Amino acid sequence: MGDPPELRTERLLMRRWRDEDREPFAVLNADPEVMEFLATRNRQESDDMIDRFELSFEIYGFGLWALEALDGGGFIGLAGLSNVAFTAPFTPEVEVGWRLARKEWGKGYATEAGRAALTFGFTRAGLDEIVGIAPHGNRRHQRVMERLGMHRDPADDFTHPALPSDDPLAPHMLYRLTDREHAAR
Template identity: 60%
Template sequence: METDRLIMRRWQETDREPFAALNADPEVMEHFPAQLTREQSDAMVDRIESAFDEHGYGLWALQIRATGEFIGFTGLAWQTFEAHFTPALEVGWRLARSAWGYGYASEAARAALDYGFGPAGQAEIVSMTAAANLRSRAVMERLGMVRDPADDFTHPRVPAGDPPAVLYRISRDAWR
């Protein structure tokens, strides 16, 4: 898929090194339980590619059209951990710090939502983050996603005692 400024594509071997650097960046990973090692990052790429094989879509590698630079991912991922709203299709993103502030996450997420409500045929898509992740929450709100505080939840992959995660939702009808 392509947007005005981005190419959203399957992963390539050459993406692994910059993705590992992104996952090891403390600022990028501030709202995650931990930074990832190279091995953990590579395993994540393998899981992402397996999801593409299974569903035909997933977390697309993002590349800036003008330069060819890999900057992270944006896309769709099934969340199946135990929670009141799962299973659910999530739109998510993770971008290198150098790519923040240019609207790339919003631009690519719009394309992912178009795909999710179009070819993937979903009636609702969610997005979630740590309550303190104001940047990602702003992207969710720019996309028209809505948070109901009653949906806040304890994410099973987050250390005990951390604040609840926030959940945003958007329906196909609201996306139109």
């Protein structure tokens, strides 16, 4: 497949990670509001995540890109594709995902980057299906998946295997989009 490209949208650059992204990414991952539905991460954990993102690009030709605002806003988060890292009835599967700094919420960046990632996944990476995953309470994430044309069958909902079954974040929803559905949009 060659080197994974940078992706450009009208307002965003989705690019490989740089050393100067490590500090703002750690700040993002330590923000309890941004990480409301995930565990916060310290600097070392954030650095390890970036290393895994880069390894994914090398192995699979896709991953979670660093997200930069083209208006000079610099690093604002991440978006892209990743292999689901746990075993569930629907795995193996590739997931579309994003995480943005709080000050960037509400600008449509997640939807814009998600569309670019889906298009890349279907047209360049040759994927047949891409999923989206969110805890039941994460309505912001669910709305973005719906705007991306993804659909949910409640029969696909699952308990996240990395969480205790009584954890309020354990119940998750699975959204799907096929290559054929994407092409029809």
